[in-house]
Amino acid sequence: MGWLTRFLTAVGFLAVGVMFSPETFGSKSDGLNSPKLSTYLKLAHLLSFSTAWGAALWVTFIGGIIMFKNLPRHQFGNLQSKMFPAYFSMVGACCAISVASFGYLHPWKSSDTAEKYQLGFLLSALAFNLANLFVFSPMTVEIMKQRHKVEREQNIGDEVGWSKNVEVAKVNPKLAAINKKFGMIHGLSSLANIMSFGSLTLHS
Numbered sequence: 001m002g003w004l005t006r007f008l009t010a011v012g013f014l015a016v017g018v019m020f021s022p023e024t025f026g027s028k029s030d031g032l033n034s035p036k037l038s039t040y041l042k043l044a045h046l047l048s049f050s051t052a053w054g055a056a057l058w059v060t061f062i063g064g065i066i067m068f069k070n071l072p073r074h075q076f077g078n079l080q081s082k083m084f085p086a087y088f089s090m091v092g093a094c095c096a097i098s099v100a101s102f103g104y105l106h107p108w109k110s111s112d113t114a115e116k117y118q119l120g121f122l123l124s125a126l127a128f129n130l131a132n133l134f135v136f137s138p139m140t141v142e143i144m145k146q147r148h149k150v151e152r153e154q155n156i157g158d159e160v161g162w163s164k165n166v167e168v169a170k171v172n173p174k175l176a177a178i179n180k181k182f183g184m185i186h187g188l189s190s191l192a193n194i195m196s197f198g199s200l201t202l203h204s
Helices: 002-020 035-070 073-105 113-153 163-169 173-203
Strands: none
Touching: 035 073, 035 173, 073 113, 073 173, 113 173, 163 173
16 A cells, blocks of 8 residues: 555645646646646546545445445454455545646636635645544554453453444443544544545545
8 A cells, every 4th residue: 555655645746736836837827728638627527526426425425334244343443444444545636636636727816716715625635534544543543452452351352343342342341442542533533534525526
């Protein structure tokens, strides 16, 4: 994932550069760019935005819920710990490409209010994804590993759902404390993901 993180960082810097100084990259402040270039940028924006929105919809509201309801908890957690860095990287890269292409096509100086809001929502989606990729997701995975270790000591974690964890946590203060910490960090990660999806939806 190292190369993907470096790529995402580079694209993110490019997106910010295009947004704050589109003229540097050849964009006209009056919005009159070459028709061929505009077509390619519109296609890049549309494909990147739709990929990010579709992936967020699937992972947040469909795939994740189905996996949680059908996989043993430890298996589900381990799968999520591998899947989410790739998911946040992909959505982040798509958001960065969308910001760059949209910012190039709609320079801030000549954009109307609606276009400025659209760019703002794209930037919000990018920021929330980067927060998840670099802050919340690594913290969640680390706490999850600690909880899995405590649960294995109690011979739980192979069941589907939460029932055994809740029961054991009532008599195990260590597990209860880890559950509380995990719930807080995971909640922030989930909130950032929902905010990112909402920002993409509002951009549309």
